[in-house]
Amino acid sequence: MQIQLTVSEDYADARLDLFLKDQAGDDLSRSTVQKWIESGWVRDAETEEILGKNGLRLRADQKLNIQLQPKAESHLEPIPMDIPVLYEEEEFMVVHKKPGIAVHSGPGDDQPSLANGLLYQFQQLSSVGGNRRPGIVHRLDKPTEGVLLIAKSDRAHAKLSAAFQNRQVEKTYQAWVLQSPVEGQGTMRLPIGRHPVDRVKMCIRETGRDAITHYKTEQIVQTQTGRKYSFLTIQIETGRTHQIRVHLQHLHCPVVGDSLYSRSAKDYAQFGLLLLAKKIKFPHPFSPEQYLEVEIDLPDRFKTFERKCRSY
DSSP, X not given: OEEEEEOOGGGTTOBHHHHHHHHTOTTOOHHHHHHHHHTTOXXXXXXXXXXXXXXXXXXXXXXXXXXXXXXXXXXXXXOOOOOOEEEEOSSEEEEEEOTTOOSSOBTTXXXXXXXXXXXXXXXXXXXXXXXXXXXXXXXXXXXXXXXXXXXXSHHHHHHHHHHHHTTOOEEEEEEEEXXXXXXXXXXXXXXXXXXXXXXXXXXXXXXXXXXXXXXXXXXXXXXXXXXXXXXXXXXXXXXXXXXXXXXXXXXXXXXXXXXXTOTTGGGGTTTOOOEEEEEEEEEETTEEEEEEEXXXXXXXXXXXXXXXXXXX
C-alpha cells in the first residue's frame, strides 16, 4: 500500500528516518523505518527519486511517497485480555488501556502486552507498526491508564499518524500530584531527552526534543499531617516519552505513585500511578472536517485516593 506524506515546517531540515518514525506512530522503532528507506520504499513524490539515505535532510512542503511493506505473518502470540472498546468504526477504534500493561513488549519486558490482546480480540489491525505493534498509532506508558487510538487498516494508520504530527489531536489527562504548582495554571515548554546516566528515565535537557505541556490545578487537598496533594487537568501538544511525568517532576510536583520520578511512590503502591489519559479529540481520518471526542470516567482508584489522602 502506498501513502503520501507532506513535510511540515516543524520538520524542515529534519532527518528522513526521524520524520518517518514520527509519522508511523509514536512508538515505531527507528530501525523499522530505516529498513523502509534502505529497501527503496521511500521516494520523492515529484521527482520519483528513491530516497535511500536515513540522514537525508528534508525541506518544508516536500512530498514523499512510501510503499509500505506487505504484512508479514505475525509472530506475536494472541492472548485473551480485557480490552474495553470505547468507540469503533470499520478501520479504527478507541480502546481503554488498563494500568500496568505495556502497549507493546520492549527490551527486558516479556510480559503480555496490549498488542497481544489486540491480536487475540480483533481480526483486522494495521501492519504499519510491524509484527510487534499491530494497530498501534501512539503509546501510553505502561503504568498509565486511559484512552488509546488503534488503527485497523494501513490507510487509517497513516491518516491518524499525520493528525498527531500536525498537532490536530487534543489529548487531555488528569492526575493527582504531590504538593501543588506555584502557579495555579501554566504552560511548560522544556525539551525532553534520554537521561544521560539512567537510561530508563527521561529528563529535561537542551539537546532533547521540544515538549509542550499545559496544566490547570482543579483541587488542592491539605491533609491532617500537613501534606498537600493537587488534582490537575493536563493537555499536551507533543507526545514525548514520559512527558507529563518529567514536566511535573520539574515543577516539584511528581505524579502520585510514580516509581521513576517520585521517591515516595512506594507509599501509594495500592493506587498505582495516578495519571489518566482521560479524553482524546481527533479529526475523523476520512472526514477531516468532523472531529471525534472520546472520554472515560475517572477510575475508582482515583476517587479512593481522594477520600483517603486527607488522613495521610
